[in-house]
Amino acid sequence: MSITHIPGFPRIGLQRELKTALERHWQGQLDEAGLRQIGRELRARHWAQQKQAGLDFVTVGDFAWYDQVLTHTALFGAWPARFGFGEGCGLAEYFQLARGNAAQPALELTKWFDTNYHYLVLELSADTRLQLDPQWLLPEVDEALALGHRVKPVLIGPLSWLWLAKAVSPGFERLSLLPRLVEVYAELLGQLRERGIEWVQIDEPALTLDLPESWLAELPGLYSRLVRGAPQLLLATYFGSVAVHADRLMRLPVSGLHLDLVRAPEQIGSFLPRWPQDKILSAGCIDGRNIWRANLPQLLERLHPLRAQLGSRLWLAPSCSLLHVPVDLQQEQGLAPEIRQWLAFAVQKLDEVVTLARALSQGEASVWRQLSASAVAAEARKQSPLIHRPAVKARLATLTAQDSQRPRPFAERAALQREQLCLPLLPTTTIGSFPQTAAIRASRAAYRAGRLPETEYREAMRAEIRDAVARQEALGLDVLVHGEPERTDMVEYFGEQLAGYFVTRNGWVQSYGSRCVKPPVILGDIERVAPMTVEWSAYAQSLTAKPMKGMLTGPVTMLQWSFVRDDQPREQTALQLALAIRDEVTDLEAAGIHVIQIDEPAFREGLPLRRADWAAYLEWAARAFRLSSAGVRDATQIHTHMCYAEFNDVLDGIVAMDADVITIETSRSHMELLGGADGFHYPNDIGPGVYDIHSPRVPPVEEMTRLIDKALTLLPAERVWINPDCGCKTRGWAETEAALRHMVEAAGRARARLGDAVSAG
């Protein structure tokens, strides 16, 4: 029988128990013992589910109190000296690393490869101490052993762990820590072997990136050292192809390799012909990144040749950790049966893996029920009108280049827009959302629970809009927003209204720590059935003579923050989303909205893992944005907004979006982004954020003035807008109004100085 296992399981719990427990613990309502008890219960439950499903191993080491990378940092005793922990890192110290303390900011959060999970970036320097602190893993191994499980611990591999770190002392090379780090791993592996552990999974997802040769060259020495005195090692790669390293990987002395055959099915061709006799292959064939049920009979056809060649040396697994999918479909209430049959969450994926293994070893007859149900569902999905809307496909097929191009170049549009909007120099605006107050959330909760009739809910939201418009007029802002009170989330709000999408009730996935997201699901062809924002924006515009900015989420961000269909390329889906947004854009224009912002905060994170794939992505991503925005007259002004600091890699793509105005985050980096040869040189109008909305702090006028002055040394004044870094949704009104008052004041002073300079010159 093929061995079955999983690279990892979601740790957050079916009811987000870990989230609740963590938040109670941080608020002092649950002590450490209570928190630890909940962790133990969750782990025990998840291992039991793996065993019950029939997996051969349970995976241990995928649990983390906040983040798995941080847990490794604690395990290796590698916390930064700036925290001053002395000798030990217990749970309290661990949470300080994750959340900061009175004296020290937290470790930085960043995205885990191309997922929406975030890890804590470790800080390495020549002084970094490395010392095994086995309490961060071994008690969990013992726990699972005591429960009678066959345990396969998982560790992040040394190369990936170092690669994901940042060097904090000048000139320091992360790789120089490798010799000491290897010894720490070796010590840990030795202790696992003493416990009778047969296999350890070592994750090296960094191998799917463009690693420098100097790093790759370390592989043989590194793994030769690690296998000595260790249990058998399964080297796991995922999120992409490692075909370029095939020979190198097959020569390593490890006992097995795990390959992601969902993201990169073709890579098997680079391995199989020379597959070594001494290694097992763990085939990652069930999608660990998405919620679709597998087509098992079709998969079996691909697995038969592997089985024929490798026999019991073929293992079966999901492509990557199931961390990235919700826990259990069984818990999802109110889902149409037709849709339900197309889905598999983590628990269902365990069954899929086991079914495949049974089919291979005991024959398909032994699992014919599961196989035929899977085939029936797959066939239904291919045919269903819920998925296929011929009109959408036809519209996409008839698109021409003109459809994704504004008629006139930016300079001519800008002149028309100035005439229409009558804006001063250095116009002021905000990014869209205003504080989501307790009152707003209470109204929405009551409405959703059926306690507040729709008419009253809408009136409550209109009252919020009136309030927001009045405040903005009093502040003297130039381009106003309605404040987005009616939106919970910038993607879900549209997902709920577009045909082709569905929204789960309990499909939570961990983002980091206690934070979870519930991505909506793109099921089929996307179509806008009715206007989604026009009524709100038109109402807001009716309250003021100033221009009201319509507010939409762009196609790339919709795509990035949703579960996407796996039966067509992402590009196709992005273009369908773009058409739906385009319909909304043209309706907004017809309703008298002359400024429309299409947010693309996720534009950069859509970049593929390997550089070789970047250009193609940027090309279609920019095209999708242009398609969404180019249906308007030239006098209508299109804005976009992005709030990540690393724009350099995607600048060409951003320029190709051709928005009239872009607002970006720059205040934390003090406008550095805008300068220098490799800086962000956007050819159209730009609003570099002049204050950071992530903190309640109200910066003084002088501070914003300094940033504006700096921006004006780098950009022509006619192209500069004045705005905060991002939306104010998470702020309170008091600090929001105070900060905006300072911002308007700083803009006024800058205008006055520019006016003086003009009259003097």
Ligand code: GLN
């Ligand atoms: N318009 C959105 C807001 O202001 C933009 C959010 C974002 O950039 N993530 O909330």
Ligand code: ZN
């Ligand atoms: Zn933002």
